[in-house]
Amino acid sequence: xxxxxxxxxxxxxxxxxxxxxxxxxxxxxxxxxxxxxxxxxxxxxxxxxxxxxxxxxxxxxxxxxxxxxxxxxxxxxxxxxxxxxxxxxxxxxxxxxxxxxxxxxxxxxxxxxxxxxxxxxxxxxxxxxxxxxxxxxxxxxxxxxxxxxxxxxxxxxxxxxxxxxxxxxxxxxxxxxxxxxxxxxxxxxxxxxxxxxxxxxxxxxxxxxxxxxxxxxxxxxxxx
Numbered sequence: 001x002x003x004x005x006x007x008x009x010x011x012x013x014x015x016x017x018x019x020x021x022x023x024x025x026x027x028x029x030x031x032x033x034x035x036x037x038x039x040x041x042x043x044x045x046x047x048x049x050x051x052x053x054x055x056x057x058x059x060x061x062x063x064x065x066x067x068x069x070x071x072x073x074x075x076x077x078x079x080x081x082x083x084x085x086x087x088x089x090x091x092x093x094x095x096x097x098x099x100x101x102x103x104x105x106x107x108x109x110x111x112x113x114x115x116x117x118x119x120x121x122x123x124x125x126x127x128x129x130x131x132x133x134x135x136x137x138x139x140x141x142x143x144x145x146x147x148x149x150x151x152x153x154x155x156x157x158x159x160x161x162x163x164x165x166x167x168x169x170x171x172x173x174x175x176x177x178x179x180x181x182x183x184x185x186x187x188x189x190x191x192x193x194x195x196x197x198x199x200x201x202x203x204x205x206x207x208x209x210x211x212x213x214x215x216x217x218x219x220x221x222x223x224x
Contacts, residue, residue, distance in 0.1 A: 011050040017086045018043050042082070049111070066195055068107040068217075073099055073143055073153065076110065080117040087125050088139075096140040103143050106151050106216045112192045113216075116200070119185035120155045120212050127159035127210060149218045154203060156211040162202065170202060 022039050025031035031039075077099065081088075088095055106113075121139065128137045140156045162170065171190045186200075193200040196216060203213040 011046045011083055014083050014086065015043050015046045015050075018046070046082070049114075066109045066112065068109055068196060070105050071108050071110055071113060072104050073106055073151065074101075076106075076108070076113055076117060077141060079110075080114050080121060083114075083118050084121045084125065087122070091125060091129055092137070093125060093128055094136060094138040096138055098140060098142045100143045100145075103145060103151055103218075106218055108196055108216055112196075116189040116192055116214065117153075117155075119189045120214070123186065123212070124155055124157035124159070124210070127157050127162075131159040133158070133160065145218075146215065150198070150215050151218050153214045153216070154211050155214070156209055158209045160209075161207055162205040162210055171200075 018039050022031065022036060077097065124139045131137065135158065137158045142154045144152045146152050171186050190200045193214060198214065198216040200214050203211040
């Protein structure tokens with residue numbers, strides 16, 4: 001139950017934020033029918049996505065086989081940003097999309113891949129929220145080809161780095177650097193990526209920020 005609650009938090013928050021925004025704009029008379037229709041379609045899509053998360057999380061807990069499909073990394077990022085855009089704006093964080101446009105395919109279960117990317121983005125947002133730096137913070141997402149038909153995705157923040165010794169336990173269940181979190185996101189994310197035949201780790205951390213590395217196959221592999 002705690003796992004599903006954790007994974008559903010962002011789509012439900014996004015649905016609430018979009019609905020509240022519509023109500024405010026209706027009261028102000030600053031939204032037209034086409035704009036309202038667009039937001040309602042987005043709310044319906046997020047609702048469907050929440051239902052899929054319930055099914056995927058249950059399947060993951062029951063260790064059912066995953067179903068990787070061909071996914072464009074840019075599409076995965078776009079859908080993930082829909083769930084965290086409000087937090088990025090609220091904390092005045094710049095998102096730098098530096099994905100290589102020539103990399104068009106990875107094999108991943110779309111919903112589970114999105115869960116992992118959202119968790120990494122939220123982790124970066126939380127770290128920036130606790131930063132003592134007086135700078136314009138940013139989160140940078142890059143992609144690169146690796147040997148062996150794999151793609152590397154990196155998510156870098158400009159926060160203050162992970163405390164000495166904490167990185168070793170970062171992927172343990174219930175460990176959290178975010179005081180308000182359940183501490184399950186990174187542990188679940190690591191297991192999801194490993195079941196795809198990939199890996200998830202802290203690539204580097206220090207006073208200039210932290211970079212997480214996610215490696216996924218560019219071709220179909222046997223699921224675990």
